[in-house]
Every structure is written in structure tokens, then in C-alpha cells.
Amino acid sequence: MIVELLGAGTVEAFFPNGISRYAVGGILVGLATAIIYLGTGIHAGASTFLESTLSYVSDRSRFQQARFVTSRDWRVVFTLGIIGGAAIYALTFQSGLIQSGLYAAGSSGELREVGGVTVWLTDVQPWRLFLGGLLVGIGTRIGKGCTSGHGICGVGSVSRTSLVGVLTFLIVAIVTANLVAAMGVSP
Amino acid sequence: MADRHPLFIPLVLFGGLVFGFGLGFSHMARPEVVLNFLTFDDLGLLFVMFGGSIVAGLAFFLAPRLRTAAPLTGRPYGRRLKSFDRNVLIGGSIFGVGWGLSGICPGAAYASLGVGNVTILWALAGMFLGAYAQGALRSMRADANTAAPADD
Numbered sequence: 001m002i003v004e005l006l007g008a009g010t011v012e013a014f015f016p017n018g019i020s021r022y023a024v025g026g027i028l029v030g031l032a033t034a035i036i037y038l039g040t041g042i043h044a045g046a047s048t049f050l051e052s053t054l055s056y057v058s059d060r061s062r063f064q065q066a067r068f069v070t071s072r073d074w075r076v077v078f079t080l081g082i083i084g085g086a087a088i089y090a091l092t093f094q095s096g097l098i099q100s101g102l103y104a105a106g107s108s109g110e111l112r113e114v115g116g117v118t119v120w121l122t123d124v125q126p127w128r129l130f131l132g133g134l135l136v137g138i139g140t141r142i143g144k145g146c147t148s149g150h151g152i153c154g155v156g157s158v159s160r161t162s163l164v165g166v167l168t169f170l171i172v173a174i175v176t177a178n179l180v181a182a183m184g185v186s187p
Numbered sequence: 188m189a190d191r192h193p194l195f196i197p198l199v200l201f202g203g204l205v206f207g208f209g210l211g212f213s214h215m216a217r218p219e220v221v222l223n224f225l226t227f228d229d230l231g232l233l234f235v236m237f238g239g240s241i242v243a244g245l246a247f248f249l250a251p252r253l254r255t256a257a258p259l260t261g262r263p264y265g266r267r268l269k270s271f272d273r274n275v276l277i278g279g280s281i282f283g284v285g286w287g288l289s290g291i292c293p294g295a296a297y298a299s300l301g302v303g304n305v306t307i308l309w310a311l312a313g314m315f316l317g318a319y320a321q322g323a324l325r326s327m328r329a330d331a332n333t334a335a336p337a338d339d
Contacts, residue, residue, distance in 0.1 A: 025215065
């Protein structure tokens with residue numbers, strides 16, 4: 001219906017890789033959040049891990065708060081799970097071991113064969129990753145959440161704070177990415 | 188902590204695996220795909236964010252109506268509500284610049300390592316350094332505030 005209104009070309013222009021891999025991935029991310037919540041009552045965000053893990057090595061009062069110290073062990077497990085889950089994807093779909101009409105392989109970055117496994121490497125320059133990461137580390141912790149904490153858990157909770165948070169980082173990120181691209185920085 | 192349910196850690200691990208698999212499958216673990224989204228070349232990532240928040244939102248909405256507390260922790264079911272102050276805007280803006288520059292956010296960075304992208308260690312190093320810098324600064328400020336009356 002929407003396709004007829006906009007014309008097939010419009011949809012292809014905005015969704016050159018289709019939508020199924022995104023929708024399936026998003027549903028899985030939501031399911032994962034739901035599974036942890038239903039079992040534990042915890043809204044698992046990804047960026048608290050940064051500070052809770054720092055509590056192992058830093059005596060600073062900020063990191064030694066109970067909310068970081070008491071959650072740091074399971075947050076390490078959660079993060080290892082995220083790395084492991086992505087590795088399972090790499091072993092299966094990324095390596096072509098499993099194929100599905102719902103999965104569209106991309107053309108970005110670089111694929112390399114390492115011992116029968118297809119690994120993926122970004123072409124984005126290290127200085128962008130490092131400087132961007134630095135700002136992500138500062139911003140998510142001052143701003144009380146990231147794309148999963150505010151974006152999935154907060155929006156899912158219809159939290160006004162999180163809706164404002166998501167709008168803020170989304171708009172600023174769109175402006176930044178377009179400015180960087182306009183300045184000819186690529187990749 | 189000691190009386191934690193034996194299934195607590197396995198459940199968190201399982202949730203993490205599904206979370207990471209989803210980020211890999213959706214290609215959100217690839218900075219290029221995020222940058223293409225932010226520059227309007229491929230809006231597919233909208234489905235990751237909306238798909239994820241709708242499914243999670245359903246659980247947040249239904250769970251409190253079926254039970255009062257979570258089985259593994261006894262924690263009451265509730266929404267994720269954080270207080271609003273200007274930090275949400277300041278932090279959100281700093282995060283936005285970082286996300287728009289690098290195309291990477293925390294969860295996607297962990298997943299990116301899982302798909303073999305060792306180059307993402309640059310971003311992870313940056314994230315830890317940034318998180319440490321803001322924490323150290325806030326600690327110093329908080330310590331100065333509590334110490335100030337004692338000086339008088």
C-alpha cells in the first residue's frame with residue numbers, strides 16, 4: 001500500500017538493502033532485552049558496562065557507587081554474550097554457512113577469510129573510531145544512556161527523558177555525519 | 188549477590204548472545220551501515236530501533252500485568268524511567284557527535300568485535316577513556332563538594 005503511494009523506486013532509494021535483515025535483527029535485539037527483563041526485572045543497557053567495568057580498576061567515587069559495583073559481574077557476562085552472539089552470526093550467516101531470504105549480505109567494509117570463518121573489517125579510519133568512541137564514552141555516561149538504554153529500553157518504556165535523549169543524539173548525529181561527509185572525510 | 192538465582196547469569200548470557208546475534212545480523216555492528224543511515228543513504232536501521240523498542244516495550248507493558256516481580260531476582264517489574272535534567276541534553280549531544288563521527292555506539296561496538304572487526308578496538312579504547320574521564324572529573328567535583336564544609 002505504501003509502496004503504491006510512493007512508487008517502488010522510492011522504497012528502493014531509501015532501503016537499498018531491503019528491510020528484512022534490519023527488522024529481524026531489531027526484533028532479536030528487542031527479544032533479548034525482553035528475555036533479560038522478564039527473568040530479572042532489569043533493563044539491560046550496553047553503556048553502563050563501561051563504568052561498571054572501570055569500578056574493578058579505579059577507586060574513584062563515581063565508579064565505586066553500589067549500582068556499578070553490584071552489577072559489574074553480570075554486565076561483563078552480558079557484554080561477553082553480545083560479542084559471542086555476534087561471533088555466532090559471523091560463523092553462520094556472515095560466512096555463508098547458513099543462507100536465508102531474510103538476510104542480505106552488504107558491500108561495506110572488507111570481508112576476509114580466517115581459518116574457514118569470514119570476518120568483517122571496517123574501512124572507517126581509526127582516528128574517527130577513536131575520537132568518536134571517546135565522545136560516545138563521555139556522552140552516553142553523562143546523558144544517562146545510549147542507543148540500547150535510551151533507544152530500546154527507554155523508548156520501550158515510553159519514558160519522556162529517553163525520547164528526548166534519543167531525539168537529541170539522533171539529530172546531532174545526523175548533522176555530524178553529514179558535515180563530516182560534506183568535508184570529504186571518507187571512509 | 189550470594190543468594191542470586193543459579194539461572195541469573197545463564198539467562199543474562201543467553202540474552203547477550205541473542206542481542207549480539209541481532210546486532211550482527213542487522214549489520215548495525217558495521218559503522219559504515221550506521222553512517223549510511225545517518226546520511227540518509229539507507230534508512231533500514233529505523234527498523235532495528237523501532238523493532239527492538241516495540242518488542243521490548245511489549246514485554247515492559249505485559250510483565251507487570253501478569254506478575255508483580257521477576258522470578259530470578261524478586262525485583263518488581265517497572266518501566267525504565269530516568270530523571271530529566273540538562274545532562275540528558277548535554278550528554279546526548281556529545282554522544283551524537285561521537286556517533287555521527289564514528290558510526291559506532293557501545294552495544295554495536297561489542298558486537299563489532301564479535302564479527303571479527305578488530306579495528307573497532309580503537310573505538311572501545313576511546314569509549315573506556317571517555318567514560319573514565321567523565322567519571323574522574325565528576326568524582327573530583329563530588330569529593331570537593333563534600334570536603335568543602337570540613338575546611339571551614
